[in-house]
Amino acid sequence: xxxxxxxxxxxxxxxxxxxxxxxxxxxxxxxxxxxxxxxxxxxxxxxxxxxxxxxxxxxxxxxxxxxxxxxxxxxxxxxxxxxxxxxxxxxxxxxxxxxxxxxxxxxxxxxxxxxxxxxxxxxxxxxxxxxxxxxxxxxxxxxxxxxxxxxxxxxxxxxxxxxxxxxxxxxxxxxxxxxxxxxxxxxxxxxxxxxxxxxxxxxx
Amino acid sequence: xxxxxxxxxxxxxxxxxxxxxxxxxxxxxxxxxxxxxxxxxxxxxxxxxxxxxxxxxxxxxxxxxxxxxxxxxxxxxxxxxxxxxxxxxxxxxxxxxxxxxxxxxxxxxxxxxxxxxxxxxxxxxxxxxxxxxxxxxxxxxxxxxxxxxxxxxxxxxxxxxxxxxxxxxxxxxxxxxxxxxxxxxxxxxxxxxxxxxxxxxxxxxxxxxxxxxxxxxxxxxxxxxxxxxxxxxxxxxxxxxxxxxxxxxxxxxxxxxxxxxxxxxxxxxxxxxxxxxxxxxxxxxxxxxxxxxxxxxxxxxxxxx
Ligand SMILES: Nc1nc2c(ncn2[C@@H]2O[C@H](COP(=O)(O)OP(=O)(O)O)[C@@H](O)[C@H]2O)c(=O)[nH]1
Ligand SMILES: [Mg+2]
Numbered sequence: 001x002x003x004x005x006x007x008x009x010x011x012x013x014x015x016x017x018x019x020x021x022x023x024x025x026x027x028x029x030x031x032x033x034x035x036x037x038x039x040x041x042x043x044x045x046x047x048x049x050x051x052x053x054x055x056x057x058x059x060x061x062x063x064x065x066x067x068x069x070x071x072x073x074x075x076x077x078x079x080x081x082x083x084x085x086x087x088x089x090x091x092x093x094x095x096x097x098x099x100x101x102x103x104x105x106x107x108x109x110x111x112x113x114x115x116x117x118x119x120x121x122x123x124x125x126x127x128x129x130x131x132x133x134x135x136x137x138x139x140x141x142x143x144x145x146x147x148x149x150x151x152x153x154x155x156x157x158x159x160x161x162x163x164x165x166x167x168x169x170x171x172x173x174x175x176x177x178x179x180x181x182x183x184x185x186x187x188x189x190x191x192x193x194x195x196x197x198x199x200x201x202x203x204x
Numbered sequence: 205x206x207x208x209x210x211x212x213x214x215x216x217x218x219x220x221x222x223x224x225x226x227x228x229x230x231x232x233x234x235x236x237x238x239x240x241x242x243x244x245x246x247x248x249x250x251x252x253x254x255x256x257x258x259x260x261x262x263x264x265x266x267x268x269x270x271x272x273x274x275x276x277x278x279x280x281x282x283x284x285x286x287x288x289x290x291x292x293x294x295x296x297x298x299x300x301x302x303x304x305x306x307x308x309x310x311x312x313x314x315x316x317x318x319x320x321x322x323x324x325x326x327x328x329x330x331x332x333x334x335x336x337x338x339x340x341x342x343x344x345x346x347x348x349x350x351x352x353x354x355x356x357x358x359x360x361x362x363x364x365x366x367x368x369x370x371x372x373x374x375x376x377x378x379x380x381x382x383x384x385x386x387x388x389x390x391x392x393x394x395x396x397x398x399x400x401x402x403x404x405x406x407x408x409x410x411x412x413x414x415x416x417x418x419x420x421x422x423x424x425x426x427x428x429x430x431x432x433x434x435x436x437x438x439x440x441x442x443x444x445x446x447x448x449x450x451x452x453x454x455x456x457x458x459x460x461x462x463x464x465x466x467x468x469x470x471x472x473x474x475x476x477x478x479x480x481x482x483x484x485x486x487x488x489x490x491x492x493x494x495x496x497x498x499x500x501x502x503x504x505x506x507x508x509x
Contacts, residue, residue: 006453022225047284053225053271055278056306059287075291082271091292091305095435108221108229128421128433128471149213150220199432 002097002196011202012073015188016093018120019102020112021053021081024141027175028102029058029078032185035178039063041073054080057092067193068203074189081116090123098135098192100184102175103162105142107151110161117162131166135191138163138170139184144177211240218260227268234261277307285311297325298437301332301418309336320358327363328440331370331416343378346371350384361389366442370416417441420448420483420504421471427460433471436502444506445486452498461485461502472509481509 002013017025026046033044042061048054057077064072079089101120103113121131140158153161155172163170169187173180197203218233238257241250280288288306293299296319303312313336319329330353337345350371353359359367364387372384423433434457440447450458461467465485472479487503 004453045284045287047280047287056280056284056288059291088306106221106226106229108226108232127435128423145220148216148220150217 002095002200004200004202006202008071009069010071010073011196012075013097013192013196014075014077014095015098015100015185015192016096017076017078017100017102018089018093018116019081020104020109020116023081023102023104023109023113023116024173024175025078025081025102026054026058028100028139028141028173028181028184029060029076031175031178031181032062032076033060035182036062053082054078055085056080056088064189070202072193076185086119089119090126093120093123094127096124096129096134097196098137098188100137100139100188101162102139102141103158105140105152105158105172106145107153110153113158114161135188135195136166136168137184137188137191138166138168139173139180140170141173141175141180143172143179144174207240207244211237214240215257222260222264227264227271231261231264231268234264279310280306280308294437295439296322297328297332297439300329304332304336304339307339309340312336324440326359327366327442328416330359330363330367334367334371335416338374343375343380347375347382347384354385354387359387361387369443417446417472417474417506419473420446421473422467423469423471425468429457429460446483446504446506448502448504449491449496450500450502452500455500458488458500458502461488463487466507467504470504472506479509482507 002011004011017028019025029044033040039062040060041063044058044060046054046058047056057079060076062074062076064074066072077092079085079092099120101117103117124131124134138158140153140155143152146152155170159170169191171180171184171187173184175181214233214237218230218237221227221230221233234257238254238261241247241253241257244250247253285303285308288302288308289299292302292305296315300312300315300319303309303315313333316329316333316336319325320333322329334346334349337349350367353367354364368384368386375382375384417438419435419437421433421435424430436448436450438446439449463485467483467485470481470483472481483504483506485502486505487501489501491497491499491501
């Protein structure tokens with residue numbers, strides 16, 4: 001849950017990048033770290049296993065400056081994708097305020113996207129949260145691979161697979177190239193702050 | 205499509221999946237390519253090509269195995285551990301428990317042992333040491349630890365009893381036939397029955413039914429927060445009584461709660477399970493001194509789970 005210090009007019013909230021293994025969550029965060037120097041307020045920490053797989057999570061703190069008189073700080077996290085780290089995913093998800101679901105556009109990863117979204121839903125449920133109510137943004141990543149003749153799903157198909165019921169904002173992206181990374185995060189932050197405002201009325 | 209183009213495109217895909225760490229997908233494509241190559245009769249360097257592909261498949265299998273059999277929570281660097289402490293715990297106990305949750309048991313034990321010196325944290329630190337020992341060693345180690353504490357004088361009888369009632373059900377659940385000795389001073393109290401503490405332990409609802417609860421989510425069923433669920437960390441637990449420290453900034457959330465109120469929709473989170481239940485407000489007090497001055501202490505008695 002977001003931490004409010006209304007006296008100092010500070011808010012610290014938590015955004016988690018979720019999605020199947022190897023879909024590009026860490027790459028998203030790396031791009032944010034490289035490209036938003038002004039907003040980044042600390043080191044990006046990645047806890048990896050051998051072979052650059054995210055083991056526990058990546059962490060990157062950013063600051064948005066003052067919004068409606070409140071100093072907004074955001075902690076960005078990614079979760080590990082491999083099935084065996086399900087308890088870590090749950091720990092990292094605790095108290096989440098906003099979520100970016102990164103889906104892999106590769107045709108061969110179609111089912112993995114759906115399994116991961118289902119996993120997100122059930123983990124949220126265990127925290128008493130509904131996937132329909134939590135601020136959630138989708139990113140259809142790796143769109144750049146279309147140029148290399150690798151079979152990708154169409155945006156329409158991905159919307160049908162993942163977003164038919166949820167109807168959340170979705171963006172195509174290429175985390176390695178940086179396309180769509182900024183708009184995904186910005187939209188997620190906007191939704192997150194709106195939802196915190198509805199709940200806690202922090203902005204005057 | 206020309207068959208050689210098809211093969212080229214399969215190999216291209218396989219190579220990309222391999223580079224992205226998608227090993228099973230890469231393997232599938234290499235297989236498909238080699239099936240196709242087999243079918244072509246006159247291909248100049250057919251054997252070499254097939255050999256190269258099978259080499260790729262073998263190396264993928266090795267990599268897959270490495271990923272799958274790698275430890276799920278290896279020992280992290282001190283920096284990584286410190287980050288976990290700071291991100292996932294507010295007080296010293298939570299910080300140590302966070303380490304344990306991320307599988308950093310050795311370091312967690314070191315930190316928990318330091319907390320044994322602290323009156324406030326001693327029992328919870330003890331229980332968590334037991335939990336860590338079971339995770340890295342065995343139930344026997346946990347039992348040994350209990351015996352060591354029983355022989356020493358770090359814990360008083362009451363505190364030890366709390367640890368015993370935590371550990372015994374775990375031993376029982378595992379089907380191990382061992383009965384932990386009841387601390388002497390507790391035995392006396394139960395026998396004389398003079399002290400209210402003693403009577404409490406012989407009550408029909410034994411404390412041991414309650415798991416260690418790390419946090420709870422209260423869904424308010426009335427008042428201004430009706431329908432809203434709010435998560436609180438459990439700062440202390442003694443059997444079925446949970447104490448939450450609620451920061452003065454959040455006091456609005458509990459303003460309408462008073463002693464005796466029933467909370468009918470609570471989600472309990474414990475390291476091994478999550479469950480729903482009910483509780484009654486046993487106490488609500490403002491902390492008047494110390495670093496938490498102005499915060500509230502809310503005691504909840506768990507009534508059913
Ligand atoms: N072509 C391409 N590759 C990507 C993209 N995003 C991530 N990758 C690659 O996919 C692999 C897995 O990315 P990573 O960020 O570690 O995935 P995570 O498991 O979700 O954190 C890496 O090899 C990345 O370089 C993208 O947009 N396009
Ligand atoms: Mg990662």
